[in-house]
Amino acid sequence: MPVVSFSVAGRDNCVVVGGTAYVYATVKGRGFVMNAQCPHRGGPLHLADVTADGSQLVCPWHERKTATARLRGRIPSVRTGKRVTAVIPDQPVSRGYAAAAVCGGATSREHRPLSPSITTPVTES
Amino acid sequence: MSRVPQHVPFELGGAALRDAIIQYATNPIYLDADDWQNHDNPYRRQLRPQILPHLDFDRVPGRENILDYPSLAAQRLLTTIYEADLVFFPKSGLKGKEEDFRAFYSPSNRALGEKIRPALERYAFGFLDDEVETSGKWTKASLDSYLDSLEMNGGDEQSPAERAILGSADPRRAARMWLVQFTADFLSEASPMLRNVLGYYGPTQSEWFKVIIDEYGYGVHDTKHSTLFERTLTSVGLRTDVHRYWQYYLNSSLLLNNYFHYLGKNHEHFFRYVGALFYTESSLVDFCRRADRLLREVFGDSVDTEYFTEHIHIDQHHGRMAREKILDPLIEAHGEGIIPDIVRGIEEYRVLLDVSDGDFSAQISWMDDQPELKKLHGPVYEAIREGRVEAPVAHLVEPFNELSNTHCHEGDELCHIVSGTMRFESGLDSSLILEAGEGVVIKRNRLHGADILSDECVYEIHSVGDYRSCLL
Ligand code: FES
Numbered sequence: 001m002p003v004v005s006f007s008v009a010g011r012d013n014c015v016v017v018g019g020t021a022y023v024y025a026t027v028k029g030r031g032f033v034m035n036a037q038c039p040h041r042g043g044p045l046h047l048a049d050v051t052a053d054g055s056q057l058v059c060p061w062h063e064r065k066t067a068t069a070r071l072r073g074r075i076p077s078v079r080t081g082k083r084v085t086a087v088i089p090d091q092p093v094s095r096g097y098a099a100a101a102v103c104g105g106a107t108s109r110e111h112r113p114l115s116p117s118i119t120t121p122v123t124e125s
Numbered sequence: 126m127s128r129v130p131q132h133v134p135f136e137l138g139g140a141a142l143r144d145a146i147i148q149y150a151t152n153p154i155y156l157d158a159d160d161w162q163n164h165d166n167p168y169r170r171q172l173r174p175q176i177l178p179h180l181d182f183d184r185v186p187g188r189e190n191i192l193d194y195p196s197l198a199a200q201r202l203l204t205t206i207y208e209a210d211l212v213f214f215p216k217s218g219l220k221g222k223e224e225d226f227r228a229f230y231s232p233s234n235r236a237l238g239e240k241i242r243p244a245l246e247r248y249a250f251g252f253l254d255d256e257v258e259t260s261g262k263w264t265k266a267s268l269d270s271y272l273d274s275l276e277m278n279g280g281d282e283q284s285p286a287e288r289a290i291l292g293s294a295d296p297r298r299a300a301r302m303w304l305v306q307f308t309a310d311f312l313s314e315a316s317p318m319l320r321n322v323l324g325y326y327g328p329t330q331s332e333w334f335k336v337i338i339d340e341y342g343y344g345v346h347d348t349k350h351s352t353l354f355e356r357t358l359t360s361v362g363l364r365t366d367v368h369r370y371w372q373y374y375l376n377s378s379l380l381l382n383n384y385f386h387y388l389g390k391n392h393e394h395f396f397r398y399v400g401a402l403f404y405t406e407s408s409l410v411d412f413c414r415r416a417d418r419l420l421r422e423v424f425g426d427s428v429d430t431e432y433f434t435e436h437i438h439i440d441q442h443h444g445r446m447a448r449e450k451i452l453d454p455l456i457e458a459h460g461e462g463i464i465p466d467i468v469r470g471i472e473e474y475r476v477l478l479d480v481s482d483g484d485f486s487a488q489i490s491w492m493d494d495q496p497e498l499k500k501l502h503g504p505v506y507e508a509i510r511e512g513r514v515e516a517p518v519a520h521l522v523e524p525f526n527e528l529s530n531t532h533c534h535e536g537d538e539l540c541h542i543v544s545g546t547m548r549f550e551s552g553l554d555s556s557l558i559l560e561a562g563e564g565v566v567i568k569r570n571r572l573h574g575a576d577i578l579s580d581e582c583v584y585e586i587h588s589v590g591d592y593r594s595c596l597l
């Protein structure tokens with residue numbers, strides 16, 4: 001399983017492994033690594049809103065809701081300071097929308113804006 | 126059934142906590158010393174109780190403030206509390222020190238320490254809760270991938286602390302300061318680990334014990350790792366009595382050592398300890414290889430490095446043992462639910478190494494820069510005198526041999542001598558003599574102390590915050 005480290009915010013806050021993009025999100029003060037694509041039609045889940053109780057992410061495209069607990073429970077990761085290390089599952093379970101087919105496990109980094117509701121609050125001294 | 130009174134969990138905070146800390150630290154064995162070093166007395170530790178009424182241990186600092194004075198005070202307190210579980214005798218025997226011995230191991234001292242320990246631990250290690258956070262569903266397979274991906278301390282690449290020694294203006298002094306940082310840990314080596322030997326928990330217990338058998342030199346005192354380390358110290362002119370160099374321990378050195386006591390003392394953190402143990406045992410091989418090389422480069426052939434070369438041999442097994450015989454069977458027995466704590470222990474230990482590297486390197490620069498910082502007194506004092514900078518000032522008058530035991534500050538300060546003579550201490554074998562009209566810039570978080578060499582010394586401390594703002 002590929003192990004990737006990337007930044008929780010700013011430049012290179014998104015890692016693309018085998019065609020699937022992952023970002024670090026924070027809901028109700030607790031962070032996790034999630035697939036940045038909506039399971040519906042691949043919409044930008046990194047721009048999702050969060051329901052008032054924090055239990056669901058709402059995709060900006062067709063407002064489909066994804067349970068936060070489900071996202072939280074998927075990708076094993078550990079954040080240390082402003083970097084997170086994640087172990088990416090070999091077979092990205094694509095229910096519904098299938099990520100673009102890729103050959104090999106090429107990894108790249110890029111920036112994806114996050115909606116304010118899933119952005120990690122920056123702790124300043 | 127008779128009515129059971131409601132259970133109230135123990136908690137201590139606010140004024141009650143402060144009072145309890147003061148009650149603990151005012152034990153006569155913890156008062157200020159009138160010398161920079163302790164003399165073969167493992168019970169004496171300077172806790173500076175006179176400052177404690179001004180400190181707030183309720184507000185847990187974040188990583189950016191972890192080297193401030195309250196944290197140093199907390200680490201000194203915790204080391205002292207943890208070590209009441211360890212047996213220490215003066216090298217020259219107990220005679221004449223019986224009272225200190227009893228004061229250190231007395232039920233009163235132990236009970237007072239235990240009472241404040243949870244709050245101090247929260248203060249000292251609370252920043253790790255923010256710093257390291259696990260999430261997602263960790264499985265045995267994902268843990269294996271993660272462990273395989275870890276770079277164990279960069280192989281041959283020097284750590285910032287090692288670079289600081291080799292790049293220092295006085296590499297021998299820097300290397301001695303470095304070795305002194307380890308004495309709190311290495312002389313009582315594996316004591317925190319032994320906390321996890323007690324009890325009854327299956328085959329892992331015996332595997333854990335085997336690691337300790339190696340550390341303890343198979344019961345042959347000459348091969349006990351602490352004996353090897355004593356030889357290293359002696360070979361470079363350092364003494365080996367416990368906590369002789371107490372006042373020279375950096376905040377982060379105590380933090381690193383206390384971390385293992387913290388995990389070992391509180392068995393709810395057992396699996397974090399397993400993670401941290403795995404990482405230490407796996408990374409120590411490279412560390413010791415580099416340490417051996419570094420000490421030879423600095424001291425030449427006269428330095429005894431067997432402590433480090435022995436670890437190169439034995440820890441190759443320990444890394445594998447920790448993974449195959451401790452980590453894997455524990456997951457087998459207790460399920461994948463323990464994995465996040467194991468991962469957390471690994472990452473926390475790496476954070477602490479990082480903090481420690483930064484702290485030590487900064488201290489070496491601080492020691493090297495003393496002549497420069499003495500010269501900087503001129504322009505900085507000028508800025509204050511001309512009113513270009515306004516800073517709170519404290520006026521002090523101290524008698525001969527008034528020793529300000531080592532400490533640090535939250536911001537930069539300027540020390541200005543009005544009359545008399547001061548010895549300003551900035552590290553082991555690192556000091557300045559300051560006469561009337563002279564002074565020194567004291568940098569934020571840097572360990573220092575002072576001694577008065579004249580009958581009386583009148584001086585001022587200007588809390589300038591950032592000294593560079595005085596140079597504009
Ligand atoms: S793509 Fe997200 S709701 Fe349709």
Ligand SMILES: [Fe+2]
Nearest residue numbers: 532533534573
């Ligand atoms: Fe000071």
